[in-house]
Amino acid sequence: MKVHLFTDESSVNISPPISYHRGFLSDKQQQLLLDEVACYPLEKIEIEVFGKQHFIPRTQAWFGDIGCQYRYSKTLISPLPWPRVLSKLRQKLANDYALDFNAVLVNHYADGSESMGWHSDDEPEIEPNSVIASVTLGACRDFVLRHKSTQQKTSFALQSGDLLIMHAGMQQDWQHCVPKRLRVRQARINFTFRKIIPHFYG
Numbered sequence: 001m002k003v004h005l006f007t008d009e010s011s012v013n014i015s016p017p018i019s020y021h022r023g024f025l026s027d028k029q030q031q032l033l034l035d036e037v038a039c040y041p042l043e044k045i046e047i048e049v050f051g052k053q054h055f056i057p058r059t060q061a062w063f064g065d066i067g068c069q070y071r072y073s074k075t076l077i078s079p080l081p082w083p084r085v086l087s088k089l090r091q092k093l094a095n096d097y098a099l100d101f102n103a104v105l106v107n108h109y110a111d112g113s114e115s116m117g118w119h120s121d122d123e124p125e126i127e128p129n130s131v132i133a134s135v136t137l138g139a140c141r142d143f144v145l146r147h148k149s150t151q152q153k154t155s156f157a158l159q160s161g162d163l164l165i166m167h168a169g170m171q172q173d174w175q176h177c178v179p180k181r182l183r184v185r186q187a188r189i190n191f192t193f194r195k196i197i198p199h200f201y202g
C-alpha cells in the first residue's frame, strides 16, 4: 500500500517524498524481532547541545556492515554486527522493495515520555539522496514532518509492523520528530535503515 497523507491547513500542500506501508511485518515477524531486541545492547548516550552535555531521551544501538561508522553529536559510533532477525529484515526490504541498506539505527522509546527532537537525517556519512526506511514495533507513536521553508506539518500515526520509506529529497526539504505522548505507556522500537558511505571516517 502506498499512501500520501497531507494534514496541513494551508491552501497549498506540498507532498513529502514518503511512502507508507501499513502492516509490512506479520504478527509473527514482529514477535521474532521483539524477542531479539530484548538482547540488544541499547544505550542512552550523552550528546552536546549548545555546549551542554545531555543524555538522549531514549536508548539506541547501531548495527551495520564493517566500516559503516556514524557520528552522533561528537561521538563516533562503530557498527555492531547484524543480529540474525535484523539481518532478515534487511533482506526483506531488499526482496520486497529493492532497497539496499548497510546500516540501521535502532531507537527504543521506553514510553511516551521518551522522544526524538526535530532533525533531518543529513549526516555527511549518509549516501547523498539515498532512501531511508523506517520500521516500527510496539506502541503507536506520531511521526511528525515539517517542511523546512513553509513550516507545513504532516503527521503519521505509526503502528507496530508499519514501514515508512523516506525518498530522495526528504532530508533536504523536511525535518521529522517523534514528540512526547505522555498517555502512551508501552515501549516503541524503531529501526531506521540507512546507506552509509563505508570508511567515511577512515
Ligand SMILES: O=C(O)CCC(=O)C(=O)O
Pocket (backbone or CB within 6 Å): 105, 107, 116, 121, 134, 143, 176, 177, 178, 190, 192
Ligand atoms: O523513531 C522514529 O520513528 C524516528 C527515528 C529517527 O528519526 C531517526 O532515527 O533519525
